[in-house]
Every structure is written in structure tokens, then in C-alpha cells.
Amino acid sequence: MDETPATPIARPSLHDTIVNRIRSMIYDGDLKPGEKVPEKMLCETLGISRTPLREALKVLASEGTLELLPNRGARVARLTAEDVDEMFPVMGALEGLSGELACAKATDADIAELRALHYQMALHHTRAERAEYFAINQKIHEKIMAVAGNDLLVTMYEGLAGRIRRARYISSITSGRWDEAMAEHEEILAALEARDAPRLAAILKGHLRNKCEAVKEVLRSDGKSDEAAA
Amino acid sequence: MDETPATPIARPSLHDTIVNRIRSMIYDGDLKPGEKVPEKMLCETLGISRTPLREALKVLASEGTLELLPNRGARVARLTAEDVDEMFPVMGALEGLSGELACAKATDADIAELRALHYQMALHHTRAERAEYFAINQKIHEKIMAVAGNDLLVTMYEGLAGRIRRARYISSITSGRWDEAMAEHEEILAALEARDAPRLAAILKGHLRNKCEAVKEVLRSDGKSDEAAA
């Protein structure tokens, strides 16, 4: 009979659902960094037994989303400044790669779409509409990733970006840094339109510095309130 | 009381042991790609119950080492040419980053150590001692990673390298490509000694191409025998 080992039929298994559910709880702030997460509590919240829950906890721990202390339960991983300092260079390398690949693979339609997003974002920038700006900003970077056409790259980048996203750094960007970021985006678009891979890679790589500083800023101010909670 | 939330005490938990044990079984070839892995069998082999085993399987699946088919058990993930084509650019970006960071952080002692390894490897090259060459080759890349001083980078790179390592590509490198790789290593050492970060990054990035081709070569020839086993 004809086996299909290459296409294992991706059905939405209950298990991934739990993992994603807990991840969302963490990203949405229902579970706060440093907070202890008793299994019993999560079981009741999610209406499941401990067995599948614990399987999910193990997966989340291997992703770095949770910390698992032997015999002492799970806690939401706290994002330290050291973590951030390690994460951003890696994200920079990955995002740089996305730029390189995107230059090679982008169709004219892709570039047109990015151009549209860019100018829409620029509009939000001039209007000082933070939330809207950041929403489009994220879309642009996701689009570049998508154009790069490397699923592994997307997975790894999203894994890191997700961990960062908990720190709501949006509000903390200064207007000076914001202008700078917007200027960098002009260069991003220009490099992409010129399909200048090395240049785009370099810009994207450096572009993250703004984000890095903003995140660390949040950590500094936010860390204290967390201490109190713990 | 003095809490220590920053230092969660890394004791060797049983779970990680199981995960590492199964990973080793896969990397060592005890479990072959595409092979179905019945839980019962592994339970008896490892002398444990299904519960902790299943937790380990979930973790390995999230790493990409295993494929988990809902209601149909686990199988060792088969490395396809497409997978390799996605993995190598990412590994290149990560290795490039390691070079950049290493240039910035390497002490003279680090460089001396790498120089020693390099010339030892060169000797094995001239003697056509494949296994010894590759052993040192790996040590060099690991050392550069270590010097870079970014644990996350190491973790992510090792995760990918581990998946590749199953394909025993060592034997398949042609002598032409081997010479090429050795020449690149000369450049690697030179760039590091000059602490030329961009150059080292670029060389390391390109250097992987040899490895990529060798791996794909193995996959082509090796895939057929796997088919028969399945």
C-alpha cells in the first residue's frame, strides 16, 4: 500500500492546543513572569487532567517560556536583562538572514505590498499613533520573514519574539528612538527595492537595537513591581 | 527569607535524563529515521512508565527530533533535503554571529588555543585522517561558539547541529571539497587573529556550504536504504 511518510497529516491535536493556550495565558499576562504555576490550578482552569498538562509544561519549559524546578513546580520564566542581551544578537542574525533571503525571493507584488505597509506605517508615525504604528511594524517584519520562505527561520524567530512580546515595550520607546526607527525603515524599504541583500541584512540587524533598548527599559521599571508580587 | 529566583539550582532531573537518553539513541542510530517508536518498547528499554516517557516524547517532538502523529504514535523525524535547505542558512546566520561575537570577546589565550587546534587539524588533513580531522573541526567551531559567550546561541546552534549529526556526512566529503574547507579554515584563523568580525562572519557563513552539500549527498544515497527499512 502507498505509505505517505512525508505528509503526516497535520490535525489539530488536543495537546498543541493546551500548549498554545498556556502560551497565550502567559503572553496575555494572565500568568505573570516569576509567578508560580501550580498544576492543580491550571488543571481546573483548563478543565483537564494533570497528565496532558504536565506534558505541555515540559514543552513550554524546553522552549524557555517556563522554568521547571525539580520537585518544586513551574514558574513563568522571568526575562532578565542578561536574557535580552543574549536574545537580541540572535534575533538580529535571524532577521538579517530573513532580509537576505527576502531580497533574493521577493516578487514585485511582495515589494509592492511592503511598500504599502511602509507608507501606512509612516502615516501612523507622523500622527504619533503608537499602537497602530507597532501593529504595522510587526506586520512588515512578519511579511519579510514570510517572503524569505524559510519555515524554520520563522519558527525560531517567532519563538524568540514571543518571549520578548510579554514585555510591553511599546509604550516605553522615546520619540527620538521612534524617529530613528522610522528612518531605518526608510532604508529597509530602499534596500529591498534595490534588492541589496547585504545592505538589507545589515540594516535589519542594527534596527533591532531600538527594540532591545526599549525592552530593557521596560524590564528595569517593571522588574520592581514584579519583585513586590513575588 | 532570602529567595533566589535568579538561580534555580540545576539538578539533573530524571526527565532531562530521559530526553537526553532518547536523543542519544536517535543520534547514535539505535533508532533510525522514519522508524516507528512504540511507547511500550521504549518503556521496557528504559525501565520506566509511560507517563514520563510521553512527556519526554513531547519535548523531543517540539525540538523537531521526533514526529508525533496524533493517535498514531511517534516516529523519528526523517531529514529531508528541504529540511536541510532550511537549516543551513539558519545555521550559517548563527555561526556567522558566533564569529562576530568571538572577534569582540576572544582573549589572546582563546586565539592561541584555536590556533593550536587549527594546526593540529591541518596535520590530520595532510595525513587524510578523516575522523580525526572532523573531531577537531567540531571542536574549533564549538570553541568559537563558546568564546562568543552567548548561551542561547549555543543552545540553538547545537539543537540544529544535533539534528544534522545523524546523517553521517563525514565519509561523503570529496577530497576537493575537503581541501576547500581546509583553505576556508585558514581564512577563519586569519580573520580571528586580525579580529576582523565582518570577515570572520562571512567566512563562517559560507564555510557551511561544504557541509550542506555533504549532508545532502548522504541523504540522497542513504534515503533509499531507509525506504527499504520502512
Next chain:
DNA sequence: AACCGGAATTATGCATACAATTTTTTAGCA
């Protein structure tokens, strides 16, 4: 003889139960 359909078997998914470790409470003592 080959193909289709259904029962028996097997394996997986989940829940519960038991064992071991940690944390908290409480009793005893200096």
C-alpha cells in the same frame, strides 16, 4: 482469487491513584 466490511487486537490519550519530596504548621526547648 481479489476486494470489501466488521470484529478482535493493539496502541495511544487521558484520568486517576499511589509514592516521594517539599513546604507549612505546630509543638518543644533554650
Next chain:
DNA sequence: TGCTAAAAAATTGTATGCATAATTCCGGTT
């Protein structure tokens, strides 16, 4: 009153058992 220690409670780690889905095997049919 404050500290130590032991016992109780709670929580995690592991094993087992039941329910469900998938695979296999067997009999019937065309």
C-alpha cells in the same frame, strides 16, 4: 520570645487503569 525539629499538609513525580482511536485479522461477497 525566638529558634529548632518533627509531624502534617500540600505539591510534584511516577505508575496504573480505563476509554478511544487505529491497525490487524478474518470471514463474507462479488
